[in-house]
Amino acid sequence: MLSSHIMAAAPVAAQHASSYLPIALQIVFAIGFVALMIFVSALLGPKRKTNDKLANFTSGITTHGNARQPMAIKYFLIAILFVLFDVEVIFFYPYAVNFKSLSWTGFYEILLFVGLFLIGFVYIIKKRALKWED
Amino acid sequence: MTLLAFDWALFIEKLVLIAVVIFGSLGIALYSTWAERKVAAFMQDRIGPNRAGPLGLLQPFADGAKLIFKEEIIPNSANKWLFILGPGMAMTAALITSAVIPWSSHLEIAGRIMPLQVADVNIGILYIFGAVSLGVYGIMIGGWASNNKFSLLAALRGASQAISYELAMGIALIALLMLTGTLSLKEIVEQQMAPGHYWNIVYQPLGFLIFIVCIFAECNRTPFDLSEAENELNMGYHQEYSSMKLGFYLFAEYVNMFVASAVMATLYFGGYDVPFLNESLLSPNVAALVGIIALMVKIVIFIFIFMWVRWTIPRFRYDQLMELGWKKLLPLALANMLITAIVILWLQHK
Amino acid sequence: MGITAIVFWILSALTLFSAIMVLVSKNPVHSVLWLVATFFSISGHYIMLNAQFLAIVNVIVYAGAIMVLFLFVIMLMNLNTKTEMKKNLWMKLGGVISGGMLLWILISVVRTYAEQSKGHPKIASVNTGEIGLIKNLGHVLFTQYALPFELCSVLFLSAMVGAVVIGKKN
Numbered sequence: 107m108l109s110s111h112i113m114a115a116a117p118v119a120a121q122h123a124s125s126y127l128p129i130a131l132q133i134v135f136a137i138g139f140v141a142l143m144i145f146v147s148a149l150l151g152p153k154r155k156t157n158d159k160l161a162n163f164t165s166g167i168t169t170h171g172n173a174r175q176p177m178a179i180k181y182f183l184i185a186i187l188f189v190l191f192d193v194e195v196i197f198f199y200p201y202a203v204n205f206k207s208l209s210w211t212g213f214y215e216i217l218l219f220v221g222l223f224l225i226g227f228v229y230i231i232k233k234r235a236l237k238w239e240d
Numbered sequence: 241m242t243l244l245a246f247d248w249a250l251f252i253e254k255l256v257l258i259a260v261v262i263f264g265s266l267g268i269a270l271y272s273t274w275a276e277r278k279v280a281a282f283m284q285d286r287i288g289p290n291r292a293g294p295l296g297l298l299q300p301f302a303d304g305a306k307l308i309f310k311e312e313i314i315p316n317s318a319n320k321w322l323f324i325l326g327p328g329m330a331m332t333a334a335l336i337t338s339a340v341i342p343w344s345s346h347l348e349i350a351g352r353i354m355p356l357q358v359a360d361v362n363i364g365i366l367y368i369f370g371a372v373s374l375g376v377y378g379i380m381i382g383g384w385a386s387n388n389k390f391s392l393l394a395a396l397r398g399a400s401q402a403i404s405y406e407l408a409m410g411i412a413l414i415a416l417l418m419l420t421g422t423l424s425l426k427e428i429v430e431q432q433m434a435p436g437h438y439w440n441i442v443y444q445p446l447g448f449l450i451f452i453v454c455i456f457a458e459c460n461r462t463p464f465d466l467s468e469a470e471n472e473l474n475m476g477y478h479q480e481y482s483s484m485k486l487g488f489y490l491f492a493e494y495v496n497m498f499v500a501s502a503v504m505a506t507l508y509f510g511g512y513d514v515p516f517l518n519e520s521l522l523s524p525n526v527a528a529l530v531g532i533i534a535l536m537v538k539i540v541i542f543i544f545i546f547m548w549v550r551w552t553i554p555r556f557r558y559d560q561l562m563e564l565g566w567k568k569l570l571p572l573a574l575a576n577m578l579i580t581a582i583v584i585l586w587l588q589h590k
Numbered sequence: 591m592g593i594t595a596i597v598f599w600i601l602s603a604l605t606l607f608s609a610i611m612v613l614v615s616k617n618p619v620h621s622v623l624w625l626v627a628t629f630f631s632i633s634g635h636y637i638m639l640n641a642q643f644l645a646i647v648n649v650i651v652y653a654g655a656i657m658v659l660f661l662f663v664i665m666l667m668n669l670n671t672k673t674e675m676k677k678n679l680w681m682k683l684g685g686v687i688s689g690g691m692l693l694w695i696l697i698s699v700v701r702t703y704a705e706q707s708k709g710h711p712k713i714a715s716v717n718t719g720e721i722g723l724i725k726n727l728g729h730v731l732f733t734q735y736a737l738p739f740e741l742c743s744v745l746f747l748s749a750m751v752g753a754v755v756i757g758k759k760n
Contacts, residue, residue, distance in 0.1 A: 122640065130634075147310075151308075169389075188659075203728050223743055236562065319619070
């Protein structure tokens with residue numbers, strides 16, 4: 107069963123780990139390029155540093171404290187909900203690839219999964235967790 | 241062990257291709273800045289840059305040279321290393337995204353078949369998602385390291401916005417993947433090229449609409465450029481930056497725009513497919529060339545749409561942005577996914 | 591030494607180095623970034639085992655989502671006040687003992703495994719396994735492990751409720 111399944115999969119070339127070497131190469135290339143450019147521009151520019159110039163820019167108003175302060179919890183809520191939903195979306199990918207062979211059974215499974223998730227989603231909205239202005 | 245045996249010819253071939261892709265995307269990003277100003281000028285009945293070279297065509301080089309020779313400023317209160325790392329990460333993430341995009345079919349030089357794609361991997365589209373999710377770090381690290389309240393606020397906005405729209409984008413994509421059954425971008429293009437098949441936009445119009453809206457948000461483009469809302473935040477997360485580091489932030493946006501256009505063209509508009517033309521009749525090299533041109537035309541059209549929208553639609557408010565992403569696009573994308581599934585299964589078992 | 595071995599050793603060195611840097615860094619933001627680097631090198635290991643889907647999910651979920659959450663949490667903290675906890679001697683001793691026990695268990699697992707498979711050693715299937723490909727993985731997940739998959743969503747539901755209860759105090 108599974109072996110016939112593997113046979114039906116994509117061309118062999120794309121399945122080996124060695125096909126990732128060019129990606130590694132591109133990552134190394136990009137990092138090298140970026141590092142070089144930052145280094146070169148640091149070398150070429152003039153260096154006339156004064157204390158006024160190196161102060162934070164706040165449109166001319168004197169700065170009060172610094173930016174190392176606690177910020178609104180709303181952002182934190184968005185981030186944690188994002189993590190949960192992201193994992194949900196990740197589960198859909200293997201489903202989408204096998205979607206046609208799984209047929210209606212797979213669809214009911216995913217429907218139940220989405221249904222339970224929607225309950226959570228409705229709860230979040232009812233609790234006004236996504237309400238930005240309060 | 242033998243599977244990873246080293247093939248020097250392949251290594252050089254890939255290196256050349258990578259260099260072309262990276263410098264090509266940088267070149268296009270350069271000229272996108274020029275095009276943006278020209279398009280803006282056209283829409284506002286102005287002339288736009290016209291001093292450096294004919295039609296101002298040398299303007300991007302003048303800007304680039306200026307950025308390199310500017311003074312580097314690292315504020316006293318900033319975290320030095322993170323301050324440098326931020327724009328570096330933004331740019332790196334933008335440059336590595338293009339690794340899985342098929343630019344055209346393949347070239348045949350002296351009997352050697354060279355696919356015009358850096359890597360055709362099994363999970364192609366997920367790789368793009370991975371690279372995009374790294375772009376968030378560039379914004380967050382840069383904004384935080386500046387130790388400026390405006391930068392921090394802008395960075396938080398930018399990051400929250402990027403992660404919020406990633407969800408709807410992912411779900412809109414799932415509906416497309418149900419049709420294709422593969423995540424390899426090359427196979428997705430080939431399926432659209434096959435006779436009797438139309439471009440995916442025909443099957444997934446709503447999915448594409450959700451996808452393009454999310455792409456606009458991911459690229460921080462107007463109407464979703466809340467992290468650069470200058471009337472509230474001075475300049476945005478890069479306000480303490482100068483020199484090439486600022487250049488990287490601005491540039492990364494244009495590189496992202498280019499790659500996003502390529503992804504949209506590949507997924508929904510047949511990639512390097514030329515409509516009403518049977519590529520298999522042409523010789524492979526000609527077909528490859530025609531393919532590249534076709535893809536580039538599609539990309540340029542998308543980049544123009546990016547600019548068109550920028551100079552047409554005003555910016556959203558932040559609560560409207562979040563509302564749209566979470567309460568409208570997300571349920572809409574889910575509904576699109578389920579309806580697509582039902583229709584496909586119904587047709588399959590009819 | 592083939593290229594696989596070279597890549598393996600480079601990745602292992604990177605993983606260990608960035609993992610140590612996570613602990614050593616004084617600045618919590620540095621720690622998070624080193625942790626991201628650790629996840630990347632672990633993803634490299636997954637790719638070597640041909641677990642491609644796992645590799646990219648590791649990047650998307652851990653490096654792309656959970657670490658962003660960590661960054662948000664760190665930015666939520668007030669880093670101005672030096673609130674480094676007074677570590678008394680007993681705390682340190684407890685840390686050493688529990689860490690040492692974990693190390694002991696890990697070593698004994700590896701050793702018993704090595705003894706059991708004496709004579710016919712089993713080596714991790716580098717580059718050959720096919721179960722890590724998205725198609726096969728999905729097939730197994732939605733047929734054999736359908737129930738755990740559904741239970742996952744219940745887990746997510748409780749996590750969502752928890753997040754809202756913590757985040758919204760009204």
